[in-house]
Amino acid sequence: MTRSHRIDIGGLLAGSRQRLVLDDAVTIEAFEGIAFPDPARVHLEMRCVDRMLTIEGTVDARAQGPCDGCLDDVDRSIHVDVEERFDPRVGDARDPFGEGNVLHGDRLDVGDLAQQLVLSAVPMGLRCRENCAGLCGVCGANRNAGDCSCDR
Ligand SMILES: [Zn+2]
Numbered sequence: 001m002t003r004s005h006r007i008d009i010g011g012l013l014a015g016s017r018q019r020l021v022l023d024d025a026v027t028i029e030a031f032e033g034i035a036f037p038d039p040a041r042v043h044l045e046m047r048c049v050d051r052m053l054t055i056e057g058t059v060d061a062r063a064q065g066p067c068d069g070c071l072d073d074v075d076r077s078i079h080v081d082v083e084e085r086f087d088p089r090v091g092d093a094r095d096p097f098g099e100g101n102v103l104h105g106d107r108l109d110v111g112d113l114a115q116q117l118v119l120s121a122v123p124m125g126l127r128c129r130e131n132c133a134g135l136c137g138v139c140g141a142n143r144n145a146g147d148c149s150c151d152r
């Protein structure tokens, strides 16, 4: 597992006025049947504003999984506009994203951050189209392809 995308932001947190720009490709782990075949493209700009770590940028990924209705393969691009603020003084004690910790002292875990951003942007249940007709409950035919013979 190559998830060691930790970058040192100690300089930023120490109050330097620099801006840190990061371009990276990050592997996103599969989640609840949804796979991410390509590494997510991550572009982030980090600054320290009023002692808050500000992260702005974009994350682009591709999600693949079965349609919730008809089980057809769905291939969707995921685009995330990032605008996050972290309080570095809180550090590991409280995490704005819940489960994972993205800030470890002076290090920002870009892998975890990208993973959480992408997952938060994936719709609950992929759909092949907005009005997917789903599968016939009787014969299991894909009703997007047309009515099956057991239609009322
Ligand atoms: Zn469908």
Ligand SMILES: [Zn+2]
Pocket (backbone or CB within 6 Å): 136, 137, 138, 139, 140, 141, 148, 149, 150, 151
């Ligand atoms: Zn049918």
